Amino acid sequence: MTPIELRTRPIVNFKDGRVRTYPSAEERLAAKVERALPEQCWEFQGTRNSKGYGQIQGVGRLEQAHRVAYVLRYGSIPTGMSVLHSCDNPPCCNPLHLYVGSAADNTADMMRRDRNVAPRSLANGRAKLSDVDVAGIRAAFAAGESCKGIAHRLGLHSSYVSRLVRGLRRPQMSGTTDGGPTRTDLPTSGEPPR
């Protein structure tokens, strides 16, 4: 689950040529969270699980709403880490109340709950694009969305998106079916003369 995946609107091509997009996970989360002041809890208004965590369809699977909120603000969750609440309020999706920690951190936190400051996230918002992200960007471009439009929607530079869709960036990615990139405009220094 990456920020880009969560912001991607699924595209469906119908046999009769119609193309439709569906709301992204980010848009569906926003519709179910009541935003309030930064210091207040923003509670998820949809279905909750037995422990009180919000449940929302993520990228191809059901996710806990606060985890989706975390990834959208700070980037992917490091492997083996949990997203914890400094406010101890399971349905809360206020990113300022969320941070990553180990299961051990979670236990330690419960013991010193009077502390009010949430530790800064270890993750940053500039997570590397996954292969799924890159495929999604190329699919959106193939479906007619402009590089500028894609870049704006996903918070990327349009020149980077342009290089991605032309295969000048990430050409080695599996799933590239059109014979790979043109390399004629890349520097050739270091190559032996023919």
Ligand SMILES: [Zn+2]
């Ligand atoms: Zn909260």
